[in-house]
Amino acid sequence: MIVYDKQYDVIVVGAGHAGCEAALAAARMGCSTLMLTINLDAIALMSCNPAIGGLAKGHLVKEIDALGGEMGRNIDATGIQFRILNTKKGPAVRASRAQADKQQYRLRMKQVMEQQDNLDLKQGEATALYLEDGAVAGIDTRGGVRYAGKTVVLTTGTFMRGLIHIGLVHYPGGRAGDLPSIGLSDSLNAYGFEVGRLKTGTPARLDGRTIDFKRLEPQYGDERPIPFSFSNTSIEQPQVPCHIAYTNPRSHEIIRSGLDRSPLYAGIIEGIGPRYCPSIEDKVVRFPEKDRHQTFLEPEGRDTVEVYPSGMSTSLPIDIQWAFYRSIEGLENVEIMRPAYAIEYDYVNPIQLHASLETKLVRNLYHAGQINGTSGYEEAAAQGLMAGINAGLRVQGKEPLVLGRSEAYIGVMIDDLVTLGTKEPYRMFTSRAEYRLLLREDNADLRLREKGHAVGLVPDNLWNGFVAKKELVASELERLGKLRLSPSAAGEELLEEWQLSGMQNAISYEQLLRRPDFTCQELARIYPEIMELPETIREQLEIQIKYKGYIDRQLEQVDRSAKLEGTPIPADMDYSGLLGLSTEVREKLAKFRPDTLGQASRIPGVTPAGITILSIALKARSAK
Amino acid sequence: MYVRDTIAAISTPVGEGGIGIVRISGPSSLAIAHSIFKMKSDGGLKSHRFSYGEIVVPATGDVLDESMAVYMKAPNSYTREDVVEIQCHGGTLVVSKILSLVVGEGARLAEPGEFTKRAFLNGRIDLVQAEAIMDVIASKTDASLSLAQHQREGLLSKRIETVKEGILYALAYVEALVDFPEDDVDVAVDTDVLARVRPALDELDALISGFEEGRVIRDGVSVVIAGKPNVGKSSLLNTLLKEKRAIVTAVPGTTRDLIEEVVNINGLPVKLLDTAGIRDSEDQVEQEGVRLTLERIPRADLVLFVVDGSGAFTEEDAAILEAVGTKPMIAVVNKGDLPTVAVLPDSIHAVAVSISTATGSGIPELRKAIADAFMHGKAVDGREFVAVSKARHRDALLKSRFSLETFIGNLEAGFTMELLAIDLRDALAAVGEVTGETTADDVLDRIFSSFCIGK
Structure with a gap:
């Protein structure tokens, strides 16, 4: 091995959505950082759908942004259609989603990386970890170069032993058009990591010139697009529509006729695919009673005719793909530009990670993204950011940043991964969060800005803006609680309209806003000054006041579990010496090695009695 | 010091007892007690002093029961928090009503073992004691668990499973609507979901009333025979006992003492209480009997x-x-063998049974009416009703039912999905407490969940 003569603080392997955030975070924290990738033209490439956000994923993007990550700003700059989902539901489950211009997205991210101080970008394939004294000390590459680093973040995506399937044809690849990463997972295996196999898939890319859009229902973005990033106030670029199409019974017949040549049903694919993102053949087989399935035809960019048909991923043979896509109304003459395919890849059991995303087996080694069994750009980026931050903090000799389940979706996701592991590609859902009402998109900055600032990822100008916002919200909340509507001042007419006739005592503006349909706009009739506040502030006031009851209820639950979450279990805990534990519980605890009592309580199979014994043992231990 | 919200629970064993105690612990204990407990003397409850008064429904001012209350100021109490214990007459209904008043005034229903948990958290129980407690938990869950308990719990689990299925179905839909707004999840929430939730609610009702019925079978019930002198109360008792026990004459006031017998009525253990005829009397012994009767009603x-x-x-x-008063009652029209003269006033909302203690006619109907009053028409079969035999289970089921009812109410009121999900999750978590599959996040709640409530 030729040893490169520069010693890095942080080496990030991979330049996908996880790798980019990890490398940017480390470099911005002042660490000398190397990002190593198989293909420098594929930085932040959207390998599957050209979109960012959606339910729970939009939440993740806002959290990344609040902490000082790049994803929100990148999609704001390169999005071509913005929508807020679930507007008819409550604020906690409203989510932002945007179509991206796929090429612009990756180019802008590459530009940001290239202009980042402390960050080297290099093309090369990592083939093995280099360890010194049980801690990672660098990375060996196919080109025979060893890069030395104090910490390493692995973000390998679908590349480790990637295997592409189209019908019964299969060949190695990290993504259509890219080489796989060979050797690294063997290296991990050799150090004791449990390497498993997962599968995911992507639909064909269609030629937009051969789609009859006139016969399809268009879906437009929001009239007034709202940015993801807390540092942006508006989206200026024009927006483009998506279109909705449907499969029909004939499509399903075609799919069934090809099942005998499906690698999934022929048993060739061993990896487990995501249940929430099934291939079209899966949908047809599992829901035979449905006579149509919906697809959104998403443009891949402004300067390309390529179209992404969402929900139509498949690994069926190419001749079936031709016939199937053409069976859809409006797509009768469609030309496939890139075939749909399934891909199998290696991942590492995430229960072998601490909540900081550092591995339990190899010190200074961090894993983020699909290597941890997740799926999705946003999930990857969020982990990348946390791994980058924690690698940076390690270099600086500081304690890791771990977000709680009540603080962020990022916290929920990482806790789920490291305490439960995953058997299928893990995707974020709002229903995974027990404190869903607290974890809203609108308050991501209130929840996390401070933490981002503390680690050095939120520059002063953004921080000052945030502090001003936070103070404004607090002072206005207080004011609304104090200002009162007296029956005499309001006038009979208004009282009647607000159904307050006969009101005896003055009621506060806060009480008025607590009513379900009462908005700031309505309050402006007696308190016009409120409309002078920025819209984000008014939104914050309405949400915090209207949902106070529910929010308080959740805060109480958080409070009750705080003690458990805050009780650490020493890394050297000897479970074999604990009297009274059943064999099963003992084995589970020894296998998962939870970091806190809270984690231990969530491990399946660990009984309440087991937790009791453990907590008493911990008390006894600390008493010594 | 671990002071959180205020909790309350019935802390006497469930069933017929001389007295029932509702225990309240937490910072609002005293305020809550004062809002429902009206003392005969002024000045409010004093720490560690018994006070006499009445339980009054704050909304209506109705008097529910006379009672005693004792206030134990923190830290000199079981939990080391402010504690108030309200003692009342021991009928299940009265105690439950008082508990719901207390909850209505802002207390939260205590988790099983939560008083003990607070005692632990506030440092009243030390580690050694906690370890001793552990042994109890271990012995309960492992070796000493009897076969009968297994069977009982197996039966219960099966029934709980159907409840769970209904709630899960509703929750799955609500969550799908939240998390997949772009997919065409085609379901009419108010009809499809309610169609699944309602049967779950019915099953919960059945399980909860099964608990009451289980208690009835185990502990028996107390039935008082009341009436003016010489209407045939003792004859009725004897008929039900099928043997002459009380002295029966035609002279009014023959029964001067309370006579108590336990009889089997259609499989139900019934503690029958014959009383002195109630009337104004100058006979001192008889007066005493009248007083006792009035007291027992x-x-x-x-x-x-x-x-x-x-x-x-x-x-x-x-x-x-x-x-x-408002006691459950059966009107027994005796001497059905003679021409009927008496006309019961319309104000009596009770089952009326016509009998003749002389001929024995109407007695089977009366027996059935008594059994029905408790068993709601079901056959008395012990195996059916022991399913929910632990107060802890009953409380969890009550919580689940409350959450489901809130869910239905909120659904009809047009609440948004993510709020509805909270009620369903609460309902599910409560059911999970019975089967032990709860994913409750507070480990200490789990620690003490093996304890019976209110200890």
Whole structure:
């Protein structure tokens, strides 16, 4: 091995959505950082759908942004259609989603990386970890170069032993058009990591010139697009529509006729695919009673005719793909530009990670993204950011940043991964969060800005803006609680309209806003000054006041579990010496090695009695 | 010091007892007690002093029961928090009503073992004691668990499973609507979901009433025979006992003492209480009997109000009726073998059974009426009703039912999905507490969940 003569603080392997955030975070924290990738033209490439956000994923993007990550700003700059989902539901489950211009997205991210101080970008394939004294000390590459680093973040995506399937044809690849990463997972295996196999898939890319859009229902973005990033106030670029199409019974017949040549049903694919993102053949087989399935035809960019048909991923043979896509109304003459395919890849059991995303087996080694069994750009980026931050903090000799389940979706996701592991590609859902009402998109900055600032990822100008916002919200909340509507001042007419006739005592503006349909706009009739506040502030006031009851209820639950979450279990805990534990519980605890009592309580199979014994043992231990 | 919200629970064993105790612990204990407990003397509850007063429904001012209350100021209490214990008459209904008043005033229903948990958290129980407690938990869950318990719990689990299925179905839909707004999840929430939730609610109702019925079978019920002198109360008792026990003569006031017998009525253990005829009397011994009778009525689970069908409904009858008040009651029209004269007033909302202690006619119907009053028409089969035998289970089921009812109410009121999901999750978590599959996040809640409530 030729040893490169520069010693890095942080080496990030991979330049996908996880790798980019990890490398940017480390470099911005002042660490000398190397990002190593198989293909420098594929930085932040959207390998599957050209979109960012959606339910729970939009939440993740806002959290990344609040902490000082790049994803929100990148999609704001390169999005071509913005929508807020679930507007008819409550604020906690409203989510932002945007179509991206796929090429612009990756180019802008590459530009940001290239202009980042402390960050080297290099093309090369990592083939093995280099360890010194049980801690990672660098990375060996196919080109025979060893890069030395104090910490390493692995973000390998679908590349480790990637295997592409189209019908019964299969060949190695990290993504259509890219080489796989060979050797690294063997290296991990050799150090004791449990390497498993997962599968995911992507639909064909269609030629937009051969789609009859006139016969399809268009879906437009929001009239007034709202940015993801807390540092942006508006989206200026024009927006483009998506279109909705449907499969029909004939499509399903075609799919069934090809099942005998499906690698999934022929048993060739061993990896487990995501249940929430099934291939079209899966949908047809599992829901035979449905006579149509919906697809959104998403443009891949402004300067390309390529179209992404969402929900139509498949690994069926190419001749079936031709016939199937053409069976859809409006797509009768469609030309496939890139075939749909399934891909199998290696991942590492995430229960072998601490909540900081550092591995339990190899010190200074961090894993983020699909290597941890997740799926999705946003999930990857969020982990990348946390791994980058924690690698940076390690270099600086500081304690890791771990977000709680009540603080962020990022916290929920990482806790789920490291305490439960995953058997299928893990995707974020709002229903995974027990404190869903607290974890809203609108308050991501209130929840996390401070933490981002503390680690050095939120520059002063953004921080000052945030502090001003936070103070404004607090002072206005207080004011609304104090200002009162007296029956005499309001006038009979208004009282009647607000159904307050006969009101005896003055009621506060806060009480008025607590009513379900009462908005700031309505309050402006007696308190016009409120409309002078920025819209984000008014939104914050309405949400915090209207949902106070529910929010308080959740805060109480958080409070009750705080003690458990805050009780650490020493890394050297000897479970074999604990009297009274059943064999099963003992084995589970020894296998998962939870970091806190809270984690231990969530491990399946660990009984309440087991937790009791453990907590008493911990008390006894600390008493010594 | 671990002071959180204020909790409350019934802390006497469930069933017929002389007294029932509702325990309240937490910072609002005293305020809550004062809002429902009206003392005979002024000045409010004093720490570690018993006070006499009445339980009053704050909304209506109705008096629920007379009672005693004791306030134990923190830290000199079981939990080391402010604690108030309200003692009342021991009928299940009264105690439950007081508990719901307390909850209505802002207390939260205590988790199983939560008083003990607080005692632990506030440092009243030390580690050694906690370890001893562990042994208890271990022995309960492992070796000492009897086969009968296994069977019982197996039966319960099966029924709980159907409840769970209904809630899960509803939750799955609500969550799908939240998390997949772009997919065409085609379901009419208010019809499809309600169609699944309602049966779950019914099953919960059945399980909860099964608990009451289980208690009834295990502990029996107390039935008071009341009526003016010489309407045939003792004859009725003897008929039900099928043997002469009380002295029966035609001279009014023959029964001077309370006579208590346990009889088997259609499989139900019934503690029958014959009383002195209630009327104004100058005979001191008899007066004593009358007093005892009046005293016992409030504690009975059921009153058999006996009237003489061959005579008119008199003021004396009306006075007794008043003493019975709102107690569950069966009107027994005796002397059905003679021409019927008495007409029961319309104000009696009770099952009326016509009998003759002389001929024995109507007695099977009366037996059935008594059993029905407790078993709601079901056959008395112990195996059916022991399913929910632990107060902890009953409380969890009550919580689940409350959450489901809130869910239905909120659904009809047009609440948004993510709020509805909270109610469903609460309902599911409560059911999970019974089967032990709860994913409750607070480990200490789990630690003490093996304890019976209110200890």
